[in-house]
Amino acid sequence: MSIDVYATAGAIEKDLRNHACVIVDVLRASSVITTAIEHGCKSVIPVAEVEDAAMMARQLGGERVLLCGERQGLLIPGFNLSNSPLEYTQEAVSGRVLVMSTTNGTRAILRTGSCKAMFMGSFLNAKAVAEAALSQSDSIAIVCAGTGGRYSLDDILCSGAIISRIIDMTGKQALCDLSRTALALYDSYSEDLFTSLQGSQHFERLRSLGFEEDIRYCLQEDVMQAVPVCVNGVIRKLDRGA
């Protein structure tokens, strides 16, 4: 079996139709989606643009829809929830449909083409998403959102965490060079993820906006069992009985 990592969705150069894909935007969209699904939201619908979100919400109608996401890290005017996972409590999201647009994460979901199965991965559900991916294919691709179309250390580190869980379960695997890098970084840094990310671009941007508590939240490992799975453009909780 093989495990590939892509630094951005734009870097995908393979046909992934037989792959299980894990989308990672650890600060913060994939952590937000994991949290929302864990806390009982009915579904998350990723959309590229702010206008798409409003239109989708109108089409869905009703009070059960929440508009969620960020631009430049902040709440979008007129939206219900920002991109802070701390807002996605059970009280706020249980039973609701979330229409979500973020700068990097939801776009990575939309840019990753067809694949056998598409999951959202984060530190929060690293082990659970590793198990889900393994259950679907021998060929696993971890697609990082990156930051502004560039390699982002936080996403690579989270990819390393997911790869380490896969290897714990299956033994040594064929790793591409970026997978090897991600695993080596995670092995070096896993004792203190927060300190190891200091100075990295996206981490410092969020910290400067006052989101240190969000960052600490997103760096918790294996505290959730929910695996968000995207089918036909709609993200729901993976049904393990299926």
Added chain:
Amino acid sequence: MSIDVYATAGAIEKDLRNHACVIVDVLRASSVITTAIEHGCKSVIPVAEVEDAAMMARQLGGERVLLCGERQGLLIPGFNLSNSPLEYTQEAVSGRVLVMSTTNGTRAILRTGSCKAMFMGSFLNAKAVAEAALSQSDSIAIVCAGTGGRYSLDDILCSGAIISRIIDMTGKQALCDLSRTALALYDSYSEDLFTSLQGSQHFERLRSLGFEEDIRYCLQEDVMQAVPVCVNGVIRKLDRGA
């Protein structure tokens, strides 16, 4: 000052006109060019295609021109030298003009747009090329050739070596996320570069072709002082008196 690393020339998204650029294709083109320049070749002219090389040689005329490079790692039919640095002895190259075409390295040179100065970097001349880059600009960009348009661990590790030399000379610098990754990998792996690259894609491809001796040669650190500099499409030895 800032130090950016690009995994491939295709990933460059900045205007580099004020940057000192270091092109790295450590296995093997930038190691070959460093060796050729150290051993007294007059110049190296990088060209994209095999046909370009033959045409350029005809235009230059005379016996002092050597056709050099590889396709799929091997000597190109009708060429004088392959992409093995062991062939680039003083006897073979002193005073000669080398017209060179390789799969990744020379193309990275040609794809990197205008910059303030463009040098070739390798483990062989890591310290010397770091000094040369620092002498030209406070903004340094290390452009990896990559392998087949993808991130290649050998080039990233060599970037880390060059960054470590810069930091030794100047102290802490602003590093992009990929620069941080390169430095972290180099710090982890510098005690045994050969072992640390085992399993990586380009390393294993070259080893399977029988080039283990070439690899060991290319992983020697700071054994050469020559800095190849590319001006108007021609690579010559940097004149430190200039």
